[in-house]
Amino acid sequence: MIHIELPLLVGIIALGIACQWLGWRLRIPAIIPLLAAGFGVGPLLGWLHPQELLGDLFFPVVSLSVAVILFEGALTLEFREVRQVRRAVRNLITIGAVITLVLSALASRWLVGLSWPLAILFGALIVVTGPTVIGPLLRNIRPNHQVASVLKWEGILIDPIGALLAVIIFDVIVAEGPGQAWQLSALVTFLRILVIGGVAGAVGGIFVAAALKRYWVPDYLRDIFVLVVVLAAFAISDVLQSESGLLAVTVMGVWLANVGLHQLHDVWHFKERISVLLISGLFILLAANVSRGELALLGLGSFVLLAVVIFVVRPVSVFASTIGSRLSRNERLFLSWVAPRGIVAASVSSLFAFRLQELGYQEAELLAPLTFLVIVGTVLIHGSTSKWWARRLGVAEAEPQGFLLLGATPFSRMLAEVLKGEGFRTLLVDSNRHNVRLAQLQGLEVEHGNLLSSIVQEELDLGGIGRLLALTSNDEANALACLQYRGVFGSDEVYQLPPDVEGEPDNGPAYAAGTMGRLLFGPDVTFDRIDFVVDRGAQVKATPLTEEFPYEAYQAQWGDRAIPLLMIRGKEVVVATVEAPLQPRPGWKLVSLVTEA
Template sequence: MLSLSGILVLGIFAQWLAWKIKLPAILPLILTGLLLGPISTLFTPNGEKLVSGDDIFNGELLFAFVSISVGVILFEGGLTLNIKEIRKVAGTVRNVLTIGVLITWIGGTLAAYYLFGLGFKISFLFGALVIVSGPTVITPILRNVRPTEKINTILKWEAILIDPLGALIAVLAYEFVITAKSQNEYTFYALKEFILTIAMGIFIGSAAAILLYYLLKKNRIPEYLRNVVTLAIVITVFAVSDFLMKESGLLSVTVMGIILANLKIEQLKNILSFKEDVSIILTSVLFLLLSSRIELEEITGLGINSIWLFLVLVLIIRPLSIFFSTIKSNLNFKEKLFISWIGPKGIVAAAVASLFSIELLRDGTNMSEQTYNDANMLLPLVFMTIVGTVVLQGASAKLVATWLGVIRVQRRGVLFIGASEVARKIALYLKNQELEVILADTSRENLFEARKMGLKVFEGNILKDDIFYVIDLSSVGRVLAMTPNSEINILALKKFEPEFGKDNVFRVMSKRESEIKDLEKPNNSLFGAKADPFALEEIFGKEVDFLEKTNTADGNFQGWLNENWDKIIPLFIKTVVGNFKVIGRDIPEIGRDETLIYLNYEKKEIYSDVDLDYGR
């Protein structure tokens, strides 16, 4: 009881620590598990571990817990896969997931065989396990580095798609290990099992997705039970599929998640949020349990050859896979080099490695002594690879990106806090100007209307602590808080100011601020501090035209602005190169050939004491 509760508490603490130090959670989780497990034997009186996964879950129970946990994690990952978003870089990502995966698999196998001395079977399995990356380790790195849009998209989608693909390939490799009765039998047998596994996984996963879709669409499940019923269905699908066809459960739940993610289900966001919470708990407990199972002798037994293996994986195999995969792409050499450097291993690699390690060691009587000994080294070797890639690449990514010059110079995207009619129409205008926009709201009605307009949305609480991990803000450079609730707007700016800078976060004035004439308006008040949310609703409730006035060489722009200031609401300034500046309380200087984007509004009581002489 004490060990289990301690693991849960320490797991959540490790998650918090990861958020605090801005590193992927996998690193403190594994290090905490190693500290409680093998490393603790150096300090305890009897040389026993403080915590051991084998003592908490014995035999079949541990195997079942690991299996189900991996299934839930993969289902949650599948829920994040929106096929529409992959179309822009489909060719490159396809090559990375085919050519790149094949090179990594073969390269990892040969490296483990020749450099570390593993037998061919376990080397084959190790090569499959190091294929995967994972969004939980890539997302924090991308947010910190802010690479160019092409790099960001490729790395993000590689990480999301390669998890289920890598897990499936690992299943194939595992089948090869356990079914290879003779040199002549294993190829046909493993291929047959692989095809049957795919067929069973796709069939059961698709059927389960359609069933759950029907239940949700027809409101057959009460709202308060939707999340737990979904979780129960996922676990059932995993168990049934795995029972009918060994190792097909992982594919079934992944397919189920992908299908659900691409169907229009209003309830999906709440289910996804719940699954994220469940995945955090499972991941926290899982990694502490699995890393605590490693023996100190296994860590010390890795030796210098494991370092050479790690370096070959990072410095040779990863670059080869990327450069061969991007031969015909529009990426330049520096972009390819940076993508080659970023390939950290994540949750699925560790979880699947642990799963197969447990299974292999449990069936040790059916394999040779060398294979059994190699299987003992599989888990520590994979964990070493994970820790090494996360530490090395996570710590150096920003320096490498700066050196290569692949950091995004200016993030032009705009995050709208609130998806009201006002925000939707402004966002649509900016989208038509080729700016990326995201509208965040908790109102399903507002988001439904935004989706109808083709706008990208986020449903949920934008003030959540983990918001930077659950929404991709890598292309966002400015925040516009436009909800009717002034407290939410103020809190949103406080949250995002450290990320984007005080000059890039804005909010609409509150009704009270606009009514007090002598009150100095905040610097970040949107649109010249000339309208509150209710005034804006009045304007945008009708047909609204976004008007333009360019500062031309005739020199009449300043006179026009002074004459019309009481009749307009200034929104943005469009620069010569097509960038947009958001107008706050003080309208910035509008340079030659720059354009003011504004609305006509002749309500006299919204006068503002803005200095129209640009501070000269």
């Protein structure tokens, strides 16, 4: 006989993955359908009761899941990046974070009646604007490069900083105890949490770094090895001193992010392989665990608090942080409107609420639903209005004309140099480190990684970019990239090289099956042909066409030694495709791959 728990667990996983797919399909943060599904099967329909389902394992499962999420976020905090980003970002993650914490704490104290300790903790929880919600919004809104860069880096860097801040404040509350004045014993407990959590995290980081640097662990075990050490550091730290485990995994993540591990990029796949399943199940469990009684606690004051967070706290934080910056007034107004909360706030608030209620803070039952209200409210309001607001303020790029190039091969680099010289933003992505280094030496903007990876997709800044050219030797990768980025650029602005198959393109099903984008340049202009002519000295050149030197004269001069690629007039671009060959006219610049005689 199959117990009811088994189909419930499978159903949670299946529902979570379905919500992830729906978020991808609708181009919205997955947290929206995940929380909606959780509230639906939990407090609204009463089908799922997580604490009854998991029993005594519920709290350990949530704790370990949150530990992994915090570790993953901390892995992105490289100190050199904090130093390198523009002053506005540094101010937002420091001055802005403090302003957000203080104003949110005051508002929750006066409007909802939280005690000062919980009000300060709530303020710390909503400091975080994570990249998992910012990324989809930026891809949909397409703001200018400067605004997109600020929002992207704020989301990445504030994630671990805000989580660490919330953990420290939580540890202070735990050390103090409910209804107690600050005493020497509370100070000792807090110091024990800091020391044990910090030491456990540092030791775990040192151990993992040494194991990876010395190749003690084979590649196929590396991700699982890191996961096990993270969980071990959390458990050991928490056993030695209650509530120090979250600090330990955060310190461990920050340590590993800053020790110069060249394997760190591979460790990031840890997030890709684990977090989708983990987050999918966790958020349904957390939302379903909120009772109708807790939702009923959200009175008028809670919704006024949400309005204060959106209309007062964020604008004050942004304008104070951007004093003296190069951002225009409209850019600052737009930044003031975009601050959706996400995964860290939801998961950590739920965990803290459980623990604080166990410790005697009865009002902590309001912490999770109040945080969920801010998350859902900010994501829905910002997500539905930001595109309109960006266009109204003139910070959205109506028709971005830049190029995302898959592959940093010699041909791609030559093409990128010409396009950059014509004033177009070009971004190359390649998983080959040698190609990436050569592109960097040429002064090109390039990212190392797999364009199909969710990690790379989250971190890419696509401001100013309006099309994809898939130019690798791998026809399948080119097709999948076009399929993936149809939703970003539209199906008319994703291009790939013609697949290298036998026979004519119109006659073979293999040709059509290998294409997901518009076919570039010409039916026979495959990667192999391009590579062949480049090896023999072909160059990408831009040639102005005039009344005195029209396209017919250009053809007479170069003949078959020129492969037309695209043509440019000002900021207008037309890309050559199989179904729409170029028809260059005077006044345009013709960009071709030219082989000298």
